[in-house]
Amino acid sequence: MTRLVFVYHSTGAPLGKMKLFVPDEMTFEFFDPKIKYPADTVFYYDIYGPEHQHMTTHLEQGYRVIFDAKNEHYIQHHMLWVLYSFLQHPGQGCFIISGHEPNPLPGVKIIATPYWYWIMDQIQFSNTGMQNIVWTPSEFKQKFFMSLDKQRVERDYVFDNLGNLLLDSVHSYRSRGICLPNDYHDPVLQQRYINPDWMHNTAFTLAVETYVDETLITGYSLTLKDHLFLCEKSYKPLAAQHPMLLVSTPGNLAYLRSQGFETFPELFDESYDDVLDWKQRVQCIIRQVAEFDRRSVDQPVVLEKLQHNQARFFDRTITADLAYRTIQQPMFEFIDA
Secondary structure, X not given: OOOEEEOOXXXXXXXXXXXXXXXXXXXXXXXXXXXXXXXOOEEEEEOOOOOHHHHHHHHHOOOEEEEEEOOOOEEEHHHHHHHHHHHHOOOOEEEEEEOOEEOOEOOEEEEEEOOHHHHHHHHHHHHOOHHHOOOOOOOOOEEEEEEEOOOXXXXXXXXXXXXXXXXXXXXXXXXXXXXXXXXOOOHHHHOOOOOHHHHHOEEEEEEEOOOOOOOOOOEEEOEEOOOOOOOHHHHHHHHOOOOEEEEOOOOHHHHHHHOOOOOOXXXXXXXXXXXXXXXXXXXXXXXXXXXXXXXXXXXXXHHHHHXXXXXXXXXXHHHHHHHHHHHHHHHHHHHOO
């Protein structure tokens, strides 16, 4: 039987993350450089994990290698050596990446999963109690909620162009020293924490995604339609029963609907999702913020959609199937080949 060996230190391996896509019956075996492994061993590396220096040696020795980069949909410039190594050893390399469909490369297997953040954040958000948030439209005092962390040109543009609209919001921009009230101060959990008061006190979320300018290239894309990318920033309002406007690359609002979630044309003109120029798209969204009618949220259809989104997001049967079909099954096809 093929051996799957995780190239991690056993004391620092993210076992919870691994168990999302590895069968329960599989034994976790961690890399020991002193061991001589059989020829059918497959070594499993992580983009954020240790011991990358062994990867080239493993390929040269004829082993197959999986490189887990599910938190990204580009191979960033400083990691391109992994791609080149896989191309030099046809049939031995496999990428797992976030994205809609693989960008074919000769001799390299690419597993593209569009659901990784949903799968992972379902567990992360459950740990913070987000599934218990029930939003009531009569409670909000301010117009919108927005959470910004690291500085980016697009985020600067959004923040600066909102101007006085920020006075009617609960917001942060941590790189500018602006923090949310009563935030979670553990830097590991902070990114995926929601204080229910932020939702109760606002009418909708202005969700600013990781990528807004689709022309901004941060590496080599391993997926087609690489402008389609959703992470925890988009899934938070779904999980927390909150309407939202989505500041992202074009088409992501429709992409969200393709995953079975509801958006809110009853509240906003969602044609902004089709605007190609990112600055024009942001301006369209800001007009939606400015013109938002507070009375519009008090509609039965809005509440039904919020409940649907939260129930779907936390449905473990859905994510278990998605994890199997888009991560586990294709990964074990590579392992067992």
